[in-house]
Amino acid sequence: MAIYADILISPSQRKDLANMLLTAKRLGFTYVAVTSVNKVPEVDVKGHSINGLKVVKRVIIDVEDKSEALSMIRKFRYKVQLISVKCNSLGLARFAARDRRVDILMLPESFQLKFADKSEVRLALQGNTAVEISLRELIHSKNLSKILALYQRICLFARKVGVPIIISSGASNVYEMRSPYDMLSLALLLDIPLHYAQHCVSTFPVEIIERNIKKLEEFGHG
Amino acid sequence: MVKIFRPRYMYIKIVAEDKNILNDISSHEILNLIRRSMHNLFGEYVLAKSPIQVIDFNPENATVILRTTHKALPYVRCSILFITNIKGVKAAFHTLHVSGTIKRLKAKIQDRDEKINQLPN
Numbered sequence: 001m002a003i004y005a006d007i008l009i010s011p012s013q014r015k016d017l018a019n020m021l022l023t024a025k026r027l028g029f030t031y032v033a034v035t036s037v038n039k040v041p042e043v044d045v046k047g048h049s050i051n052g053l054k055v056v057k058r059v060i061i062d063v064e065d066k067s068e069a070l071s072m073i074r075k076f077r078y079k080v081q082l083i084s085v086k087c088n089s090l091g092l093a094r095f096a097a098r099d100r101r102v103d104i105l106m107l108p109e110s111f112q113l114k115f116a117d118k119s120e121v122r123l124a125l126q127g128n129t130a131v132e133i134s135l136r137e138l139i140h141s142k143n144l145s146k147i148l149a150l151y152q153r154i155c156l157f158a159r160k161v162g163v164p165i166i167i168s169s170g171a172s173n174v175y176e177m178r179s180p181y182d183m184l185s186l187a188l189l190l191d192i193p194l195h196y197a198q199h200c201v202s203t204f205p206v207e208i209i210e211r212n213i214k215k216l217e218e219f220g221h222g
Numbered sequence: 223m224v225k226i227f228r229p230r231y232m233y234i235k236i237v238a239e240d241k242n243i244l245n246d247i248s249s250h251e252i253l254n255l256i257r258r259s260m261h262n263l264f265g266e267y268v269l270a271k272s273p274i275q276v277i278d279f280n281p282e283n284a285t286v287i288l289r290t291t292h293k294a295l296p297y298v299r300c301s302i303l304f305i306t307n308i309k310g311v312k313a314a315f316h317t318l319h320v321s322g323t324i325k326r327l328k329a330k331i332q333d334r335d336e337k338i339n340q341l342p343n
Contacts (some may be wrong), residue, residue, distance in 0.1 A: 017311065023237075027316060047335060138304075139303070141304075143282045174237060175237060175239060175306070175312040175314045176306075176314070177314065178303060179316045179317060179318065181317050181320075182299060182302065182316065184301035185303060187296075188300050188302060189263075189296070
């Protein structure tokens with residue numbers, strides 16, 4: 001049976017967290033990453049891990065220049081299981097793609113078109129960095145056709161060069177969460193085969209999480 | 223003989239911010255929500271090729287059983303993904319099971335309910 005992971009939930013209110021984690025369990029997720037921007041998420045990983053659901057921490061580094069990003073990566077690498085960088089500029093995207101400590105690249109709507117060229121995606125491959133597609137951005141987008149075209153292009157390039165694509169919900173409350181099966185159905189919109197979409201929701205994110213948990217345990221930070 | 227249309231039954235759970243909203247809507251309105259979402263995403267052509275029928279709507283449990291065809295299933299699932307509100311109230315539709323026969327679907331629902339009852343509240 002497949003193990004599913006939702007690697008981006010960021011509750012807008014603290015009280016929502018428990019409810020969201022319970023919903024994630026009911027929907028069939030095994031891993032959930034609680035996320036904050038530029039700080040370690042305040043979540044008790046062991047306390048919140050209920051029967052069969054494992055909670056991990058994730059930081060989104062949302063800065064403008066490389067040096068700031070570098071210092072943040074250094075600061076957070078041993079404190080959280082997942083590090084992602086929001087690619088606000090081309091330079092930052094190249095830097096994040098090359099850095100092996102960065103697990104996931106996030107593509108803001110404004111930047112994506114510039115990013116989606118083959119050489120950038122190839123750089124990401126060298127650093128073993130995955131590209132994330134957030135369902136929330138699709139659902140709440142005012143210009144769905146534009147963002148869909150972009151995501152389709154990114155998926156096409158990423159699959160060509162073998163870069164893992166990760167689909168996450170990006171939920172900030174229970175009503176934005178979706179079941180893994182529903183997330184798989186995005187395959188139709190992104191022009192990717194269903195079996196590949198299955199990897200996007202299960203194999204790719206789970207591999208990254210388990211690899212990082214193992215690394216942190218080796219260094220005594222687990 | 224190969225069947226052109228094979229039925230698919232979907233078991234959907236509705237999560238709404240205000241649970242009373244489910245008492246105010248009918249199965250027909252649920253169907254319209256899904257059809258509207260499908261129209262926005264895929265247009266008239268796909269909508270015309272995708273028969274959808276609400277078999278059962280239970281406002282107490284907030285569950286819906288839909289009937290569609292195997293060819294329309296991916297489109298219906300995708301459309302359901304994009305429903306974010308019911309009459310302005312925040313809501314989400316979660317597809318929990320899909321089956322080819324209603325008998326098998328009900329067996330799956332029973333199995334699932336037993337598992338969920340074991341979870342902490």
